[in-house]
Amino acid sequence: MDIPMSFYLLVSFVMFFAGVFGFITRKNMIAMLMSLELILNSVNINFVVFNRFLFPEQMEGMFFTLFIIGVAAAETAVAIAIIINVFRSVNNISADDIQKMKY
Amino acid sequence: MNDLVQLMRPEMLLLAQVVFLLLFDLFAPDRARRHTDAVACALFLASIAVGFLPSTTGEAFGGMFTVTAMTQVVKNVLSIGLLLVFLQSRVWLSDERTSFKKAEFYILTLSTLLGMNLMISAGHFLLFYLGLELASLPLTTLVAYNKYSDESIEAGAKFVLIAAFSSGMMLFGISLFYGAAGADGLYFDVLSSRLAATPLQLLALVFFLSGVAFKISLVPFHLWTADVYQGAPTSVTAFLSVVSKGAAVFALMFLSFRLFAPLFEYWQYVVWALVVLTITIGNLFAMRQDNMKRFLAFSSISQAGYILLGMIAGTPLAMSSVVYYLLVYLVSNLGIFAVVSILENNSGKVHISDYRGLYRTNPYLSVVLMLFLFSLGGIPPFAGFFSKFFVFMAAADQGFYVLDFIALINTVISLYYYLLVVKAMFIADSENPIPTLHTDSWSRLCLTLCLVGTLFFGVFSGIYAFLSSGAWGL
Incomplete structure (x- = not known):
């Protein structure tokens, strides 16, 4: 049974926009990070699917995905470190509580 | 091999400085470590001087890394900017709250500059992406450098989330380019010859440009700028507003001239x-x-x-x-x-x-x-x-x-x-x-x-x- 490529792309587009929506609406910074992961993983799905269906003779998309996974881990580590620091200073990780600077 | 050293001279020198300063900070005796800023500035000055020597142009790694006369000039401009930032940051770094971690400032800024150089010389989207991340991840830690200042922490939190979000947007654009362009389509030269304004390619262009626009802080994407600039330590703000923005602008310029x-x-x-x-x-x-x-x-x-x-x-x-x-x-x-x-x-x-x-x-x-x-x-x-x-x-x-x-x-x-x-x-x-x-x-x-x-x-x-x-x- 063959699943056409557009079905995979549907999943990745829904994931991407769910991530964007979540990033904008969530107040908890850990939830915002999770939304970012959704965005990055939708990109990964895109790369893998394009590679598998369109250009199966080369591994370019797969390699790109591996690099994205690695960099995303580093990014998350830095973000979590900063969020922990935020927690130490205001005892909360809600985006509503970091609003000393505005306008 | 000799060619490679010639082409990647600025990057290799920066990498050597980063490694040297890391080891220097770890192993040098306290008496020597007090002069970290003099050592870092002297080394960096030497590497800028080497950067002005005549150099070759060409490609390395099968076209992933390209050097033209203009990229060399641009790299020198950014290095001079960083040197000026070093000179003005010394007083702030000698403060007792930051002096024990001042080597970190030099290591992080130099690795940021390394990422910017890679981004400017990139001939392939993978290297561009890695350079961009190398340029923005150390910067987030620099923005949150004053660990006990509420404003610095707040700026760091805002910056790290926005930086990750904007690179996510950019990556989505890149992935669509990959689907639209065909095999080897991630090389700028190959992709450029296959761009024909199909709807998918235009969609990819929109996502890609909005990701880059976040980095340069163009207007609909500028909301983070004021908060981050205000909260970050002043020397880091200087670096952000001049060197970091300059690198993103140069990268966009080469991309728009070569690729788009x-x-x-x-x-x-x-x-x-x-x-x-x-x-x-x-x-x-x-x-x-x-x-x-x-x-x-x-x-x-x-x-x-x-x-x-x-x-x-x-x-x-x-x-x-x-x-x-x-x-x-x-x-x-x-x-x-x-x-x-x-x-x-x-x-x-x-x-x-x-x-x-x-x-x-x-x-x-x-x-x-x-x-x-x-x-x-x-x-x-x-x-x-x-x-x-x-x-x-x-x-x-x-x-x-x-x-x-x-x-x-x-x-x-x-x-x-x-x-x-x-x-x-x-x-x-x-x-x-x-x-x-x-x-x-x-x-x-x-x-x-x-x-x-x-x-x-x-x-x-x-x-x-x-x-x-x-x-x-x-």
Whole structure:
């Protein structure tokens, strides 16, 4: 049974926009990070699917995905470190509580 | 192999410095570690000097890494900017709250510069992405460098989330390019020959450009800029607003000239709107700021608009005028930041209202600051006038008269708020002005270099001729 490529792309587009929506609406910074992961993983799905269906003779998309996974881990580590620091200073990780600077 | 060393000379030198400083900080005795800043600056100065030696051009790693005459020039410009940041950050780093981790500042900024160099030389989207991340991840830690200051933490949190979000947008665009372009389509040269403005490619262009626009803080994507610039330590703000923004602009410039050439007419529409929005909104918000760092944030947003105005034409003239604009912007803006950080380090004051009566107590500092502000505003004898002139000329050359007119009106608006600072220093009186300060020799050297730059880059036409010799168009 063959699943056409557009079905995979549907999943990745829904994931991407769910991530964007979540990033904008969530107040908890850990939830915002999770939304970012959704965005990055939708990109990964895109790369893998394009590679598998369109250009199966080369591994370019797969390699790109591996690099994205690695960099995303580093990014998350830095973000979590900063969020922990935020927690130490205001005892909360809600985006509503970091609003000393505005306008 | 020899070729590779020649081509990647700046990157390899930067990597060697990062590793050396890391080991130096770990193993050197305390007596030697007190001179970390002298060691770091001396090494970096040496590597800049090597950067000016003649070098080869060409490609490495099968076209992933490309070097042209212009990329070399641009890398040197960014390195000089970083050196000026080093000079002005010394007082802040010697403070007892930061002095134990000052080597980290040098390591992180140098690795950021390494990432920027990779991004500028990239010939493949993978290297571009890795360079971009290497340039933005250490920066987030630098923004949150003052671990116990609430504002620095807040700025760090905002910056890390926005940086990750914008690279996510950009990556989504890249993945669509990959699907649209075919095998090997991630190489810029291959992709460029296959771009034909299909709907998928235009969608990819939109996502990609909005990701990059976050990094340059163009207007609909600028909301993080003011908060991050205000919260970050002043030297880091200087680095962010000049070197980091400059690198992103250069990368976008090379991309738009090399890669997006077939989509140029679509690209121009987008950039037209971005320029108008960026210049106008940056200017309007700058007028109502009192915090000097926030003020400079909005001023740098509107300056980014002028840079983009130069880019819209897509001719060799446009490329050289953009590089020239950034060079001039670099010296004037870093000069302003040097004065701001001298005042902040010695008296803790960063508000424009605190600058009242500054001329009476610190005449030299206020005159120097005035000259830099005039240069940013574009008043004739200074370099800022000539850089604005070339940018306007490049756009007018391709018939963007309306755009030039809008930008011209905005130049007048920007003069108003630059002069607000001058007025506070020279005309307004204050009960308790900032007391007379002693300026340390490193900051003085930085100010002198910036001043020489603002005074002579405009008058001395050899620089512009040199820049335009390496430029290429569409």
